Amino acid sequence: MSDEVMVRIEGLWKRYGLPVPEVLRKGWNLLRNRNASDADTDGGPWALKDINLEIKRGETIGIVGRNGAGKSTLLKVLAGVTAPTRGRVEICGRLFPMIELNAGLNMELTGRENVRLLGAVMGLSRREIEHKLPDIEEFTELGEWFDKPVRTFSSGMLARLGFGVAVNIQSDVILIDETFAVGDLKFQNKSLARVKELRESGATILLVSHSLETLQFVSRSGILLEQGRVVASGSALEAINSYETLVFRSEKERLEHRARSRITSEEANIYNARLYDNNGQTLTEIRAGEPFGVEVDLRLNKRLQLPMFSIGIHNAQGILCKWNISKEDGLAEPGPPSRYLVRAWYPENYLMNGAYEIHFAVRDGASFETLERLAGILSFAVIGTNRARGIVAGECQWELIPLSDDLDRNAC
Amino acid sequence: MGIPAIGKTGVYINVAPPGEKFSRFFSLLYALVVRDLTGRYRRSSLGIWWAFLQPVILMLLFNMLRGFVDIPSDGLPYVLFSYAALVPWTFFTNSVAACGPSILTNAEVIKKIALPREVFPLAAVTATAFDFFMSGIILAGMMAWFKVTVGLALLWLPVLVVLVVAISYAVGILIAALGTFRKDFIFATPFLTQAWLFATPVIYPLSTVPEKWRSIYMLNPMVGVIEGFRNVLLKASAPPLEALGISVVVTMALLALSWPIFRRLSSYFADVL
Numbered sequence: 001m002s003d004e005v006m007v008r009i010e011g012l013w014k015r016y017g018l019p020v021p022e023v024l025r026k027g028w029n030l031l032r033n034r035n036a037s038d039a040d041t042d043g044g045p046w047a048l049k050d051i052n053l054e055i056k057r058g059e060t061i062g063i064v065g066r067n068g069a070g071k072s073t074l075l076k077v078l079a080g081v082t083a084p085t086r087g088r089v090e091i092c093g094r095l096f097p098m099i100e101l102n103a104g105l106n107m108e109l110t111g112r113e114n115v116r117l118l119g120a121v122m123g124l125s126r127r128e129i130e131h132k133l134p135d136i137e138e139f140t141e142l143g144e145w146f147d148k149p150v151r152t153f154s155s156g157m158l159a160r161l162g163f164g165v166a167v168n169i170q171s172d173v174i175l176i177d178e179t180f181a182v183g184d185l186k187f188q189n190k191s192l193a194r195v196k197e198l199r200e201s202g203a204t205i206l207l208v209s210h211s212l213e214t215l216q217f218v219s220r221s222g223i224l225l226e227q228g229r230v231v232a233s234g235s236a237l238e239a240i241n242s243y244e245t246l247v248f249r250s251e252k253e254r255l256e257h258r259a260r261s262r263i264t265s266e267e268a269n270i271y272n273a274r275l276y277d278n279n280g281q282t283l284t285e286i287r288a289g290e291p292f293g294v295e296v297d298l299r300l301n302k303r304l305q306l307p308m309f310s311i312g313i314h315n316a317q318g319i320l321c322k323w324n325i326s327k328e329d330g331l332a333e334p335g336p337p338s339r340y341l342v343r344a345w346y347p348e349n350y351l352m353n354g355a356y357e358i359h360f361a362v363r364d365g366a367s368f369e370t371l372e373r374l375a376g377i378l379s380f381a382v383i384g385t386n387r388a389r390g391i392v393a394g395e396c397q398w399e400l401i402p403l404s405d406d407l408d409r410n411a412c
Numbered sequence: 413m414g415i416p417a418i419g420k421t422g423v424y425i426n427v428a429p430p431g432e433k434f435s436r437f438f439s440l441l442y443a444l445v446v447r448d449l450t451g452r453y454r455r456s457s458l459g460i461w462w463a464f465l466q467p468v469i470l471m472l473l474f475n476m477l478r479g480f481v482d483i484p485s486d487g488l489p490y491v492l493f494s495y496a497a498l499v500p501w502t503f504f505t506n507s508v509a510a511c512g513p514s515i516l517t518n519a520e521v522i523k524k525i526a527l528p529r530e531v532f533p534l535a536a537v538t539a540t541a542f543d544f545f546m547s548g549i550i551l552a553g554m555m556a557w558f559k560v561t562v563g564l565a566l567l568w569l570p571v572l573v574v575l576v577v578a579i580s581y582a583v584g585i586l587i588a589a590l591g592t593f594r595k596d597f598i599f600a601t602p603f604l605t606q607a608w609l610f611a612t613p614v615i616y617p618l619s620t621v622p623e624k625w626r627s628i629y630m631l632n633p634m635v636g637v638i639e640g641f642r643n644v645l646l647k648a649s650a651p652p653l654e655a656l657g658i659s660v661v662v663t664m665a666l667l668a669l670s671w672p673i674f675r676r677l678s679s680y681f682a683d684v685l
Contacts, residue, residue, distance in 0.1 A: 012422070013422070014422075016683045017680070017683050017684065018593070018677070018680045018683070018684070076523075076524075076682065077424070079524075079525065079526050080424055080426055080526030081522070081523065081524060081525065081526050081682045082679070082680070082682040082683050083422055083424060083679035083680065084422025084423065084424055085421070085422050086421065086422050087422050087423070088422070088423045088425075089422070089423065089424045089425070090425045090426075090427070091425070091426045091427065092427045093427070095426060095526075097524065097525055097526070104518075104520065104521040104525075106447050106451050108450070108451045108454045108455060109447060109450060109451060113446075113447075113450070116443055116446075117443045117444075117446075117447050119443075120436075120439045120440045120442070120443030120444070121440065121443070121521055121525060121527065122525065123436050123440075124436070124439065125435045125436060125439045126439045126442065129439075
């Protein structure tokens with residue numbers, strides 16, 4: 001990494017739409033007999049607010065944030081697709097945006113013809129395109145389909161075609177927006193590997209993705225956008241952790257509201273829920289590997305022979321990672337009408353880093369009738385420092401064992 | 413922080429390696445024209461023949477019209493008289509019609525990749541120019557059939573072609589720029605060109621226009637072009653210089669108006685598409 005600054009953003013503000021000069025806007029408002037105070041909101045909301053960023057050669061930056069936080073807008077402004085409303089954006093060197101790549105495809109043309117078109121759209125000269133064609137043809141793995149009209153392609157094939165052109169382009173600054181969710185798993189891995197290759201060759205990369213795994217894999221540093229502002233920056237992991245905390249916090253607000261609105265149920269009322277650690281302290285996030293507990297504050301309004309509680313933990317992809325039911329785990333207390341705290345303790349925490357949501361239900365153990373069920377009663381983030389991926393955490397011990405006879409033969 | 417002072421506008425600078433811009437522009441233009449041409453005719457049975465058919469059909473229509481109404485034709489066969497004017501005229505209307513939606517139809521690309529936006533109307537005009545040359549071949553065939561003699565005046569032809577391209581582009585980018593924000597401009601285009609046809613000596617000669625109206629009439633830049641084509645091709649004489657001169661000046665003025673409008677609006681295309 002050198003000190004050469006490739007991208008410099010100073011006080012960037014962006015608002016969509018044609019900027020109307022103040023005088024004209026006031027005149028227009030007068031004509032339409034509108035209140036002058038409306039004038040400020042006329043231009044619409046700011047998509048980006050006061051962004052300042054300096055990116056050096058060879059840096060890879062992941063941009064995270066919720067929907068509508070301004071991630072794509074930032075990339076669009078950097079790509080020069082849309083003009084900054086205020087502030088200054090400077091880019092040194094050849095810039096290449098990999099933004100939803102099959103945009104420019106023409107359905108009537110063949111794969112090969114479309115590659116020529118896309119290449120030109122992406123800024124290659126004709127000679128460069130012809131030079132790259134064999135590489136691209138090989139990378140896309142389309143075989144004979146490469147010379148058929150693309151209207152006969154499947155969507156995965158279309159995406160491969162676009163990506164094949166994109167990753168075979170040499171560039172100083174590369175902008176990537178959500179392109180990894182294309183093709184089958186094998187192709188995704190191939191594409192990721194190619195992006196890493198670009199990174200090793202010294203390209204500066206800005207990456208927007210909702211897949212935190214991809215971000216962690218590709219980028220070294222990260223920034224978190226929220227409502228058009230940079231609210232956190234640092235290493236990729238730090239940015240991702242702040243993002244998960246942010247998502248968790250907003251989810252919690254939403255759920256508290258929802259939980260309050262559910263107290264009209266007849267047989268059981270759920271008042272509150274929290275996570276706690278082994279000192280009984282409330283947790284806002286869980287450290288990877290640390291034990292934790294779930295506590296639900298509820299009231300049973302009907303006498304139950306055997307109240308039965310269940311807790312399911314879902315990850316961000318909606319996969320049920322853990323599901324437990326109180327009866328099977330040995331809870332067999334009878335439940336006269338009263339207010340209770342239901343506690344579930346997890347001494348072994350094998351949850352991988354990421355965002356999770358808890359679903360909770362109360363049933364009558366005798367009739368299996370569901371009295372109350374609340375999906376997303378809690379949501380939380382599991383935060384850790386390691387880069388492992390997958391669904392299940394836990395140790396892994398590696399060994400490299402040389403086989404002696406083979407070693408001898410190679411030494412000769 | 414707060415919202416910055418009104419009046420400061422944003423700046424975007426991309427220091428790309430010099431010299432590459434032109435080659436990329438032309439490579440892009442070429443690719444777009446190839447796409448337009450191959451994409452346009454690939455799924456039609458008559459294919460490229462449509463390029464010939466359009467002015468021929470118009471010519472036949474006007475010939476029928478002439479059966480009812482007496483239209484002078486400067487002593488030339490009316491078929492030839494009208495066709496020689498219809499070839500550049502069809503080029504003009506088709507280019508303007510193709511330019512108008514050229515930004516909207518390429519929205520997917522423009523929204524995502526920074527490109528010189530003027531390339532899209534230019535590609536539309538260039539692809540239409542291909543049809544223009546095709547119908548020019550038929551015109552040459554007709555001229556041979558009617559044994560028209562041509563002279564050195566033919567050297568004016570490139571000037572006239574450049575001029576008609578310039579007018580088409582000037583009008584086209586204006587409609588493309590405005591039409592991207594308000595589609596009304598695109599919907600109005602056919603009516604505009606229809607009215608323009610009657611204000612241009614395509615189906616009738618310039619000589620039928622009353623003398624007192626002629627100075628206003630010649631402000632129409634297509635007058636010099638159409639009369640020029642006829643003179644050069646059919647009468648073996650130079651174009652009417654006065655009309656041609658006015659046409660050049662008006663075209664320059666049109667470009668000086670529409671080019672800055674297009675440039676100014678083009679940086680906000682991506683915002684409204």
